[in-house]
Amino acid sequence: EPEVTQTPSHQVTQMGQEVILHCVPISNHLYFYWYRQILGQKVEFLVSFYNNEISEKSEIFDDQFSVERPDGSNFTLKIRSTKLEDSAMYFCASSQFMNTEAFFGQGTRLTVV
Amino acid sequence: QQQVKQSPQSLIVQKGGISIINCAYENTAFDYFPWYQQFPGKGPALLIAIRPDVSEKKEGRFTISFNKSAKQFSLHIMDSQPGDSATYFCAASRTEYGNKLVFGAGTILRVKS
Numbered sequence: 324e325p326e327v328t329q330t331p332s333h334q335v336t337q338m339g340q341e342v343i344l345h346c347v348p349i350s351n352h353l354y355f356y357w358y359r360q361i362l363g364q365k366v367e368f369l370v371s372f373y374n375n376e377i378s379e380k381s382e383i384f385d386d387q388f389s390v391e392r393p394d395g396s397n398f399t400l401k402i403r404s405t406k407l408e409d410s411a412m413y414f415c416a417s418s419q420f421m422n423t424e425a426f427f428g429q430g431t432r433l434t435v436v
Numbered sequence: 437q438q439q440v441k442q443s444p445q446s447l448i449v450q451k452g453g454i455s456i457i458n459c460a461y462e463n464t465a466f467d468y469f470p471w472y473q474q475f476p477g478k479g480p481a482l483l484i485a486i487r488p489d490v491s492e493k494k495e496g497r498f499t500i501s502f503n504k505s506a507k508q509f510s511l512h513i514m515d516s517q518p519g520d521s522a523t524y525f526c527a528a529s530r531t532e533y534g535n536k537l538v539f540g541a542g543t544i545l546r547v548k549s
Contacts, residue, residue: 421535422531427480
């Protein structure tokens, strides 16, 4: 069964450093998403991406964040100048069309120290 | 207005019993209500979803009940099994925003054998 793959599973970074989280969406999917879940809190929408541009973003997704699809298979989330409060589980998801099921990856746990 | 409130936070049910998880929303523009199941170390996976044109949807042992006037929806798991032990999230979205999902806080279900 096709799945969304995220790497690394756990990333530890120093405060102020930049991190890039990697995702390989399902191959025939056209819509891509990032969500995050701070420990003990809700899963929160960050951004959706379609046709090489951001289609929706939340107020969390400020200038510190950026997304990119650098090639035909990868979808990345870059966090510049990480802060302690960026520590969370980050989930990538993809869907074939805008209103079809979103499939989630297993997540990357980001720890900022 | 964007919130989805979920209860209870945790639930313990005997094997064979019925598990019931409730969600309430404020935004009447929401028109898609999925439930996600998450096992430890995995991303959320779509379990069942409903749109407001029906009041109930059943798939196997899982049923969503939807009350549009009360702005509430619930997940019923019949004949609960130990393998159902997981975290369950309700969510809501607007069709025009695709998979920009607003999640509930999650319910940790434990089914005792």
